[in-house]
Amino acid sequence: MRDFDLSPLYRSAIGFDRLASLLDNASRNEQSQPAYPPYNIELLDENHYRITMAVAGFDNAELSIKSEQDILIILGQKQQDATDTRKYLYQGIAARNFERRFQLADHVRVVKASMDKGLLHVDLVHEVPEAMKPRLIEIESMA
Incomplete structure (x- = not known):
């Protein structure tokens, strides 16, 4: 860029x-x-979004999602297995820790998170408070 x-x-x-x-x-x-892990951001409808992140090899217990003010943080902490004695000839599946931050707009909140086939789905909704929505004001006649 x-x-x-x-x-x-x-x-x-x-x-x-x-x-x-x-x-x-x-x-x-x-x-x-960095580009790890890869992710998509989808617009499901006018006020609903979904972040889909490829987290193959991570268990639910190794992932954490935190929302602070206007930042969404997705953290992956791979547990080191002391009994793992595998010797790789080639290791193409990444098993490293990551932290991915997303800047959220005002009034966007996380609704739910789910895991399916190695993909982490985080659903978001944009909810504008009633006080900030436009409202129609009736004009009275003085006659």
Whole structure:
């Protein structure tokens, strides 16, 4: 990915500094974040999303999902088996620890997580509070 200079956004946009920071951080993280494990982000419908992550070889007990404010953290800690004496001629299945972070938009929360055939599915929903939804205001006549 190319480097973009976002400093003009900081100078001319008032109130959008958080957006500029997010864009700046995203471009930095994209370059530094490893590609393991691979994942998909799906839009199921207007307000429902799903993150699907390929975690072959990991057990449910070796995975943890944590949601803090606007960040979703998926952590994989592979347990070291002291009795494992296998000698590989070739080892193509990765068995390393990982930490994957996702920036969540406002009012997005994790609904559930499930494991199926080596894929971890994390379902998310975007719920806008009633106070923030647009509302129709009736116009009264004074006659």
